[in-house]
Structures are given as C-alpha cells and as structure tokens.
Amino acid sequence: MLLSGLMKLIFSPTCFANPAKKAALLWAEGHVDPQWSNLIQQALDDRRLGWDPHAPPRPGSVEQTLAFVEYVQRRVGVERGSR
Numbered sequence: 001m002l003l004s005g006l007m008k009l010i011f012s013p014t015c016f017a018n019p020a021k022k023a024a025l026l027w028a029e030g031h032v033d034p035q036w037s038n039l040i041q042q043a044l045d046d047r048r049l050g051w052d053p054h055a056p057p058r059p060g061s062v063e064q065t066l067a068f069v070e071y072v073q074r075r076v077g078v079e080r081g082s083r
Helices: 002-015 021-028 034-047 061-076
Strands: none
16 A cells, blocks of 8 residues: 555656556556566555455565655655655
8 A cells, every 4th residue: 555655646746647546556567667566566466455454564575665665755856854
C-alpha cells in the first residue's frame, strides 16, 4: 500500500489526475527508473493477496521500499526532513 501511495505522488502532478492505487502502479511500470520494476511488480502481485497484518515482508523488501521512498522524494522535489 505504501508503494502504490508513492506512485500516486509521482503520477498526480505529472498527469494532473488522482488515480486509483493500482492504476498508479501500472502507470509507473513505464515511467519510473527501471531499477524499481521488480518492486512495482511485487506490489502488484501482493495486491491480489489482500492485506494480512501477520504476514512478514519479503526478504529485502523493507530496505528496497525505503530506498524507493527516497527516490520519490527526490523525484517530486521534497527534501528529506522538511515539512
């Protein structure tokens, strides 16, 4: 859910729309750096499973998601630590 919300941050100002989370993820497949392709696909795959608060994250996914947060911050021009 975090990843799809981040995609909406990139998508909305780019396309002047407020897409559904899945639509933002699908859009991102062709519009963000290819290094994030696996993470985006994982988020799409996991959406089909539904949310399970007891399911542990996949190995490495937390670190990759945090790196993606930094990528999105740079992309939308938000400096780290500013509010």
